[in-house]
Amino acid sequence: MTALNFGMYIGLAVLAACMIAVAIRIVTARTDADRAVSADLLMFSFTGMLAMIGVLLAGAFFFDLILIASIVGFLSAVSLARALTRGRR
């Protein structure tokens, strides 16, 4: 189990680098729309990282955590879209 999990560790490292790059992009973006798009990608990459950390910790309920995280990701995307238009629809 330990030697064959090469993809998990590589994926965790690459995904952490991606999240750092997206966070830098949120700070240095020019418009608010770019910030909203970057925050959306940050939430989705957090969901993927949660899945891999759940397998490495071998918890019993990590699939439920991914399920909840995907729904919260959708809610955060919709509320980011709402906040981008300052509450108007």
Next chain:
Amino acid sequence: MDLTTFAELFGNLFIIAGVLIFTVAVVGLYKFTDTYQRISAVGTAAGLGISLVVIGVFFEMPSWPNFVKLLIILFLQLATSSIGTMAIARSAYLTGSKMQPGHFDHLAEDQLDTHETVHPDEDEAHDTDDIPSDAGHESTD
């Protein structure tokens, strides 16, 4: 080679494929010059990347309850990520973020067309409503 080790190897390949899609999305976030192009890159990562990573995680720990949860996660992710991405794209259009010059704004052209053609259609509709009703009364009389 055991079946479980083969499944773990298969799952690791899926996870690497999903992480590669995330990496492509981050590169697109930096290299694209337009908000809408960035939105298209992020939408791909949200749908396909999460799905591939979760399928790979399922091959690491395969069981029947996990399979049911995997199906629910795939359905919810593929159904809702596109809606969230389109909501962000719509709000970006409503707040007037600039499109890269050299592309046509079909939404603005469509709005201009509807504003021009709405009033003649309504007048014609009223006329056509009046004429058959009168004709029908005459025929019954």
